[in-house]
Amino acid sequence: MPSNIPLDTLQRWMQSVIEHNGNDAEAWRSDEAQKEIPYEEAYLNVLPSKTLSPVERIAIYRRMFVLRMVDSMAIDYPGVRHFLSEEKFKEIVLEYVGKYPSKSYTLNHLGKKFPQFIKESLLDQKEFLYDLAQLELALTENMDATQSPILTQEELSSVKPEDWERASLVPIAALTLMEFVYPVADYLRAVMDEEPTQNEIGIKKNWVVVYRKEYTTWFKQLMHEEYVLLNELCSGTPLSNAFDVLAQRFPQRQTELEKYVFEWFSDWVGRGMFSKILLSHNTK
Amino acid sequence: MEAMTPNKWNIPDFGFGVGLRSVHYDYILENNPKVDWFEIISETYLESGGHVRYVLDKVAERYPIVLHGVSLSIGSSDPVNFEYLKLLKALADRVKSPYISDHLCWTGVNAHNVHDLLPIPYTEQSLNHIVNKVKQVMDFMERPLVLENVSTYAQFASSSMTEWDFHARLMEESQCGMLMDVNNIYVSAYNHDFSAKEFIDRIDPSLVGQYHLAGHTNKGTHILDTHNDHVIDAVWELYRYAFQRTGGRNTLLEWDEDIPEFDIVHQEALKAKRYRSEKGEQVITPIDRTSKHAPKMHVTAVESVDDTERAVTRQYKSSNNAL
Numbered sequence: 332m333p334s335n336i337p338l339d340t341l342q343r344w345m346q347s348v349i350e351h352n353g354n355d356a357e358a359w360r361s362d363e364a365q366k367e368i369p370y371e372e373a374y375l376n377v378l379p380s381k382t383l384s385p386v387e388r389i390a391i392y393r394r395m396f397v398l399r400m401v402d403s404m405a406i407d408y409p410g411v412r413h414f415l416s417e418e419k420f421k422e423i424v425l426e427y428v429g430k431y432p433s434k435s436y437t438l439n440h441l442g443k444k445f446p447q448f449i450k451e452s453l454l455d456q457k458e459f460l461y462d463l464a465q466l467e468l469a470l471t472e473n474m475d476a477t478q479s480p481i482l483t484q485e486e487l488s489s490v491k492p493e494d495w496e497r498a499s500l501v502p503i504a505a506l507t508l509m510e511f512v513y514p515v516a517d518y519l520r521a522v523m524d525e526e527p528t529q530n531e532i533g534i535k536k537n538w539v540v541v542y543r544k545e546y547t548t549w550f551k552q553l554m555h556e557e558y559v560l561l562n563e564l565c566s567g568t569p570l571s572n573a574f575d576v577l578a579q580r581f582p583q584r585q586t587e588l589e590k591y592v593f594e595w596f597s598d599w600v601g602r603g604m605f606s607k608i609l610l611s612h613n614t615k
Numbered sequence: 616m617e618a619m620t621p622n623k624w625n626i627p628d629f630g631f632g633v634g635l636r637s638v639h640y641d642y643i644l645e646n647n648p649k650v651d652w653f654e655i656i657s658e659t660y661l662e663s664g665g666h667v668r669y670v671l672d673k674v675a676e677r678y679p680i681v682l683h684g685v686s687l688s689i690g691s692s693d694p695v696n697f698e699y700l701k702l703l704k705a706l707a708d709r710v711k712s713p714y715i716s717d718h719l720c721w722t723g724v725n726a727h728n729v730h731d732l733l734p735i736p737y738t739e740q741s742l743n744h745i746v747n748k749v750k751q752v753m754d755f756m757e758r759p760l761v762l763e764n765v766s767t768y769a770q771f772a773s774s775s776m777t778e779w780d781f782h783a784r785l786m787e788e789s790q791c792g793m794l795m796d797v798n799n800i801y802v803s804a805y806n807h808d809f810s811a812k813e814f815i816d817r818i819d820p821s822l823v824g825q826y827h828l829a830g831h832t833n834k835g836t837h838i839l840d841t842h843n844d845h846v847i848d849a850v851w852e853l854y855r856y857a858f859q860r861t862g863g864r865n866t867l868l869e870w871d872e873d874i875p876e877f878d879i880v881h882q883e884a885l886k887a888k889r890y891r892s893e894k895g896e897q898v899i900t901p902i903d904r905t906s907k908h909a910p911k912m913h914v915t916a917v918e919s920v921d922d923t924e925r926a927v928t929r930q931y932k933s934s935n936n937a938l
């Protein structure tokens with residue numbers, strides 16, 4: 332009988348046993364596995380070695396699968412792992428890959444749906460974990476983003492004063508602005524610095540820019556006003572309009588903000604957050 | 616000793632190579648070590664526009680590069696994934712890889728990828744299916760494809776031929792070549808109780824395009840292909856045995872876990888020289904001791920300006936545990 336097992340049947344069987352989130356016996360006897368090859372037949376089709384039974388031999392692949400999935404996700408989500416503890420993280424990752432198995436040629440894409448999975452889960456403090464996972468995913472994705480040319484001080488100085496009204500900025504590809512309900516930037520920084528962290532995280536809005544400079548990925552917290560202005564600029568709003576938006580959003584702080592704006596702007600340029608400057612043709 | 620049997624595709628013999636791994640990036644860019652060539656895990660570089668791409672372009676300016684993939688999944692009952700091949704071809708063209716390699720295995724079915732090199736049942740049905748897929752891949756890639764024999768931990772009663780007969784027939788019928796991983800032959804011979812030399816003897820030497828060497832972990836009941844240590848003597852002896860049949864072929868040392876500093880990996884690769892000489896006399900190459908860099912691993916805060924910001928570095932994952 333085993334000699335007639337078609338390739339696709341055997342592979343669907345073996346994959347279901349490897350991916351099964353239970354013990355060896357449960358994996359071999361699961362409905363998914365037995366739908367392909369009944370237990371007795373499958374047991375006869377995997378040959379024992381001198382030292383290992385069929386179940387022990389397939390268990391080698393099952394163990395390596397778990398290690399690979401957990402290690403890969405631990406690289407992408409050190410903050411979530413720290414919060415959940417190692418055991419719980421492993422449990423959640425195995426549930427996650429059961430629901431969203433890798434369909435990519437690379438493990439670098441494995442965690443793409445993890446924030447969404449957390450949102451759909453019943454985890455304690457999942458709102459905080461969702462924010463944290465989103466930040467961590469943004470960091471991972473930033474590392475592979477396309478490298479853009481960087482706007483230089485010289486290019487900036489070459490813009491004539493009368494042209495500033497119609498100038499807009501293009502951010503580099505490796506830049507993401509994020510708004511969070513929970514203080515995830517503080518939390519991740521504390522994890523990286525091996526500082527003590529809390530188990531109960533309260534709401535505290537924070538604004539973060541994730542960007543890459545000279546092939547190093549950074550995350551930086553921004554003041555709310557700074558975030559609003561940078562977000563306007565990155566969305567292509569011309570400089571003058573972006574300043575107007577800022578003034579409208581924070582009317583009571585207008586004088587104070589005027590002082591900051593220049594500082595922020597030169598800081599962003601210095602960090603290489605913009606790729607180029609565009610001058611629109613519809614002059615005033 | 617010169618090549619006794621030229622390879623079928625006239626693939627140049629670059630010499631003794633090392634796998635390009637992220638922990639060694641800085642060292643390689645700063646020190647230009649005298650390495651004959653580098654092998655890259657293709658999937659790490661297929662779409663990244665970040666640091667890995669920058670490093671690869673710099674390395675490709677200075678060294679020959681050969682693509683070694685882990686997700687072709689040639690043995691899967693799924694059809695050839697041409698989207699993946701498109702990316703692979705673009706990368707091969709960019710770094711001028713004269714040929715490409717992957718593994719004679721499957722990595723998933725129904726579009727899943729379990730990121731492991733899984734064993735194939737050695738049947739006529741598998742053979743016909745894989746011959747067909749190999750032809751499609753070679754047509755598309757427009758360069759030779761060599762498939763590596765993998766370390767396996769299970770065998771199927773449904774197999775109707777040995778692994779070496781399967782590999783030999785696949786090459787005859789599809790015109791692909793073999794990346795002979797001598798360590799994998801040793802590991803599988805131990806796990807399945809066959810003769811490693813019988814395996815090597817069955818392979819047409821002109822169809823061997825490249826060699827792999829690596830360390831492993833002997834668990835007693837079985838050997839795991841862990842790539843985490845020096846190559847053991849018995850594997851070196853198998854390399855000598857295989858080499859005597861083929862002559863000069865690109866030879867590469869793989870070290871993927873507990874990776875030591877670059878010098879140690881490179882020195883291990885250069886040991887192959889002494890097994891390439893017919894009588895086994897030792898050929899010693901001086902160690903390049905220009906710098907000692909501790910490998911960088913995992914997430915670290917590399918720089919901090921104040922409490923509002925952090926720089927993040929991550930270890931790049933190889934796509935499979937056991938390559």
Ligand SMILES: [Fe+2]
Nearest residue numbers: 796827869938
């Ligand atoms: Fe290998």
